[in-house]
Amino acid sequence: MSENVLEVKDLSKKYPSFQLSDVSFSLKKGEIMGFVGRNGAGKTTTIKSMFNIVHPDSGMVLFNGTPFLDHELINKQKLSILLGGVDYYPKTRIKTLTQVTKRFYQNWDGPKYENLLKRFALDENKRITELSAGMKVKYGLAIALSHHAELLVLDEPTSGLDPISRDELLNIFENLVDEENVAILFSTHITSDLEKCADTITYIQKGKLLASKSLKDFKQDYLFIKGPVTEVFEKIKNKAISYHLRHNEAEALFKKENYPQNSDYQAYIPDIDTIMVYLEKESGNEEPLI
């Protein structure tokens, strides 16, 4: 039996102004995958296409080794998708929303839900609109875990949260993976979150998959240099993915295999933030305006 809880194969979806092209990746049980890309890269479209919320033109999604759509209703019992925080029925009390939601899940675990409410300090009598952004995500997690979801798909769960709330949420993710062996796929453009807890990274750029590998391997694919603009820089700059010049200082990101060995510059393994910024520079290279 496949160890992968989720396999996405060649997922494509064409819109008039955007195209998702052959996105493939897989996620194992007990793994946290960061799904990254800049705004509009296709993260949400991918998630929606995976679970039939939008209809992909081609491609396949396997859930626990079998096509997701073959047993859609059974599979949906075992996963939880959270698009942002819980922002539906904002004027409804948590108690009422849960009372309705739990009826749809065969494996609803009431005592576990009560425990999670206590653990997340959620007041059942509060309305959704009264919850902070972080609490909305926690409520979504409480619902997901109370029906024993094996896969949590969270679309930008940490966006709009302050650093402390983000850190708290990331710790919860880690605990869930360790304690419950769930798999978590979470999309974000806040790359520091990924440094903290992601096991693997799937990077999407303009609807195309750029990489899907372990965090360590992903970072080691790149080298970053910083230093004065010299003749050496002028020679090697064309091999850079992109670079930035200011006050005669240069910064540049290279694919590891393209970085010249005889360069005078000290090369570092960059953080994801740096990789993302330099990968996404529109023109590829950036000369100073003046």
Place this chain on the structure above:
Amino acid sequence: MKNLLYKELKLAIHPMVWFFSLFGLMIFIPNYPNCVFVIYTMMAFIFLFQGARENKDIFYSVLLPIKKRDIVKARFYSIASFELLSIAVAAIAGVCTYFMGYGPMGKQIGSMTDGGGIGIPPTFAFFGFVFLSFAIFNSIFLNIHYSKGFKMLVPMIVASFFGVLPVLAAEVMASMSNTPLENISYQLDVISADTLLCQLIVLFSGIAIYVGSFLLTYFNSAKKFEKTDL
């Protein structure tokens, strides 16, 4: 489906919607056009669909372990329940006015015996036209709503305009007692042995059109909803 209907009752349907079903009691108002309750009933759809949209009901529902088609089915059950409840309230009010002898309420005195009075009284034929009105309203509004990305305002206006025409026509036809169309007026206005057949034909035709168009609209809407990228 049971769970989805529970969701409709507990979350999706604004309590005001049920309040609107009580507009059937307007039948009690003396010398007031009965078709008005149909217009109020149609207005309740604003609460039903606008509320669902503001609460992001579709996104809540689509993430649940249910068939997409069943989301539409549950909504159609809600719509039918609401419309039939409204008609039932109006029908009970109509029967009451009949047994009250039109005295204390002054309701269209004599209209059921001599074809007089303003507009159409709550006869079998009137309710046939009510069913026809709802059939037209549902067909236009729901088909456009589910086909055109859940649009609300324009389909609501168009559906209400065309939907109200049958009951308006009934009001006009029933008021032509002193014209060459007097017999039509009499047939719609009066419940008696010589008009009962015509009355029942109109009623059951209305019901048949309502049921038939409702089912067709459901199948079309469910198909469109399943194909829609949310």
